Amino acid sequence: MKNKHTEGIESYDHPAGGWDALKSVARTLARQQIVVQGSRTLLKANQPEGFDCPGCAWPDPKHTSSFEFCENGAKAIAWESTARRTDATFFAAHTVSELWNWTDHDLEEAGRLTIPLKYNSGSDRLEPIEWDAAFELIARELNKLTSPDQAEFYTSGRASNEAAFLYQLFVRAYGTNNFPDCSNMCHEATSVGLPKSIGVGKGTVTLADFDHADAIFSFGHNPGTNHPRMMTTLHAAARRGVPIVVFNPLKERALERFAAPQDPVEMATLSSTPIASAYHQVRVGGDLAALKGLMKALLELDAANLSAGVEGVLDRSFIGEHTSGFEGLRGEIVATGWDEIVAASGLTKEALESAAGIYAKAKRVIVCYGMGITQHARGTNNVQQIANLLMLRGNIGREGAGIAPIRGHSNVQGDRTVGITEIPNMALLDGIERAFGFRGRADKGHNTVEAIEAIIAGRSKALVCLGGNLAVAMSDSQATFEGMRTLDLAVHVATKLNRSHLLTARTTLLLPCLGRTDLDMQASGPQAVTVEDSMSMVHASRGFLNPPGKLVRSEPAIIAGIASATLGERYGIEWVGMVDNYNLIRDKIEEVFPDFFEFNTRVRKPGGFRLDVAASSRRWNTHNGKANFLLSPDLTENLQRSTEGALVLTTIRSHDQYNTTIYGFDDRYRGVFGRRDVVFMNAEDLAARGLKDGDWIDVQGLIDDGGSQRRVRSFKAVAYNIPRGSIAGYYPEMNVVISLSQFDPQSGTPSYKGVPVMVTPAQS
Template structure:
């Protein structure tokens, strides 16, 4: 079979996890030259006196296990704590023109940045610069803008609560709410959709709820790659007989079967545990139809049971006491034809009804979802339909039940909680005035798409990035790259080199920062930072490794340095005093956000503390004080799909990457080795286009009126088990066919998981 497949495409039959995961960790430790130090570092990951893994935001189980890390978490840790360095000799040797030709993997594999850098266009190289001079230049460029709204301030979800809070303080004191953020590109549909449904833009469950649930529904995520520590929870649930129902276009190996590396029996016997009890391969972009289909089946079962003299399957007491809008939802769902649901979801009616039966037969249900739900033009509606489904049977606000958005970046949720938002509410503005004596602007700022649009149009002239790889993460690189090269100022606060750093402005500066694993020494001694996980638990993180260079500063110290140089003593904020002891920053967080009451004491308690999530206790912080059933009009993902040749492309991460960071070129569980230039397609879709497994193809993104059409050329078609009408390719390479204007207009989230494309033999597309 292997000999007949394209180069680098093999059949992989092993379970997820197991010995292959441990071998991958060992290879990563050796490759980054941190075998001895790296092993010690892994043992401090997610520990009470250790550091929080810079990978995913899955919560820690009581902070007790010495082995509470996973393969991809280990890669993230070793990638950060690498012995490799990108020092002055590296930049003296390599011009930016040369570096542009490197792969993203090779750029970040060059190692940790060790000193501040400024781009010299004459030599086409980054050259060393002192910290004071760097801060002076940044301040000079920011202060010569016509108005603060001409600057954009991006944040990565790896940023700690303390750094994010100082950042938003600086930016609001500077005078703008332009906060493009990585959450704009992932779970913004959650942040926008759930407050209207249940009054909070976060999940309602705790990790302990998984011990009491009777069924887990999983929509649009791949935990084995993107949040592997979740697999321990799913593994435990599956072994005690909890139905795990999966809706996903691709069959992801970890959701099929998993061998826990911490389980001595499975490791010794080479056995594994089946995870999904039912796996429904929904068509890409068909989630809204599938969710309405499940609700339609639930309503029909309820009516049939009541007609037979039974009590029905709806929680009528919950609906009556706690919700509004049920009759409107019922009307919409009942008037949605089964024929349309089946056609758009790609699932047979009896398959949807079987999922509904599992749902109604379970007392306590948790629904987990990822970016397969949010990254669509109807992402906000998708999220709200999940809330609707749960509310039909009162599955919010009780033990063992609730909604669980599964976040990626380790503190993407915390960033938002402490003020990184382009839409500040009155409570935030009042809190800032209370704590700092000035009233920040209330005008809505820019999200990520709006920031790129403003830069492209020349309305914004400066960009400061607190971590991340914005240009590569964004959709439509042709537009994004060209826009960023127009800037007057770009500043990157970073641990390692990436492609965004090569898109130079008139003044381009890189400021190297400490990572999560590094010891952070300030005026009062070693410091801890805090993070908030996907389930609203806040806990401390303490690095311990000697930093990779004497010139590195912490993110809070860098932000304070820029703020002090830019603002002087405006509003009487003593930036040096705040950074000297992070307890002082936490005191100010508590003053602005009362939910953090007694912050410094509570975060020192083993395991930290949970922020108040009102919906977990059936308190609904909505305008009407109720949880709201919200109607999503229609089922269609995108009018561009009316094209009879169109497919829906979903972008995916390989098992050897974390967001835009590419650790290697293998995607083990999908049988891809040594390459990323592949498009997964259904065999019938290939045949209809006169194509076969291994053919070279071009992928053309369909464009709306006034949008530019983009083509990615020369990829390889791989026949795969994926629904007809769907295709999949790797992110960020396939961002090239996602138009900048192709996003959810309620949340601003680009439609990375629902891209209308046409595919043809290489060379046929114009």
């Protein structure tokens, strides 16, 4: 039924997955002009002898089926393996000024990059350049900087372990630790928060643990859109009666009901499986309060049981043997009143007690969470409170239990493991010195926010991007765009054109690289790369398609070319030799990081191997050798709720996008078709402002730090099932209202999920 107020807004009552997912895959293949090749390509996705999907980081099952891809994975694969090309003819026909006016969708849909390019300001065009000339130009610009710290080196999570390792090696040899990367914008709160809690900045579960869980709790993520292969796991758990308790501001269709495309009965009967046994719509920014409410209810239940002469619900043996800080946490929770928890979370005491009852009854519990937890001003605190909740009942280091941060990009975790970090530890520096004979600097470099601030201030003059769409991904789009146009050097290694490439510096280079699906042929023959998934499994990825052009090079080859030109023979690093045979890169990874022992042998086994996660075995690599209960005195994020009329915005992804890549303009499960200029609001919040469903509105950020006017104009208000005081809009369109100063002070993660805003009628 169409919304009478707003074109393109319709009710969508079907389950997630099902026939609509298969139809979407078919349309995607047809649109990218690869129907026959695309079908063959999809069958190699996430297979032991195939390639790793360039989409999400959900792990592969031990026993793969005939197809291990999902709808959005198919979109990512088709998007990369498209028959469309952006060659010399394309760039001769379009100026950069013209391309700037294209939509982000149209820029990437133009096709794969095929030639190295340099921007010519005289013609306003990206023009062909020879590879050697490009490398020499980059080297000249980098070497004439006053300090290596005037350069920023960004990494996308889609880079392989081999590429990321070479990249960090080059940058440390060059002399800086400025490593802004996509981890800074998504799960940095995990990387910073969990080591203090449990000694490792990764999840503790394996995929097999989900088969043994008695309950699964889900916080702040939408697997049906962002990692749909997870739905197979949740579908199986729901069907065997495992309670799945969800905390999220919006009811996401896949977590309500799901029809598995691999289930012949559901497909034939048009039936589906309910997923969430309970769905708690927490206020935007209310997760910390909800977690404290769960722990408060658990402590009260424990006390009641003990008073009644029955066993308490806390795992006192685990707490006594393995943890520190329990009494401090207990005191903080007891001192926090229910009225305060209810007001901050938007949930009733009864709802939180019900969820705590499910948690207390289950012996083995997994807690999954996504960026709805981490992208907050208190993101690190959120993560640590999840760890606290699990530790109260010993749910870490037990089969079927643990903490599961659900990562986005397919190797964002692996990149960090092999050295992409602005905060090098002694083990990393010792390993590099052992393997390459030089010691990198130990001081902290720039994260993404600090890098953009340095660029805007003119302190940083050069930016090299290994993939990604940094400018569009960052908060405060206007200030970020203006700053990047002042650079002396901008280098982008990419598969396809995006908006960041059009923010031209004095010298701008765009270098085409192979994708996951492409055959990587080097001097010793075809090469495989490796990736690490969300659960610390490392496995090989082998592309097989002919590259989109003869001049397209692999990421390791491009990095080696830049490094060799820039550093010359410094430290005697054999850049070319390592690229000739990636086994040599893996040998060096093993030498730097002992956890990769017998790397080349173990990664050749189907499914690869799991890196050691000490907390999974109840070994705590913390300062005191214990798992630590950590405190968080604040319940809210200081989101200026006291400002009259203020609302709190969370940015969301549509079902037709992956991070900044926009595949299309439909958000099927939310009933949005053919548009993205919408903001989802509670009907009562609309009425309180004299607005109604379908009105045009403006949204303005409330943080005033003397920067640009942060406002989006003329968006459609859509009445939606979202808690009062909360609104939602699409990322990256809403990034313009977020100040660069809005981030978690502990991790540096921008608070994309907790933005104080004002909503007013649109000004003509």
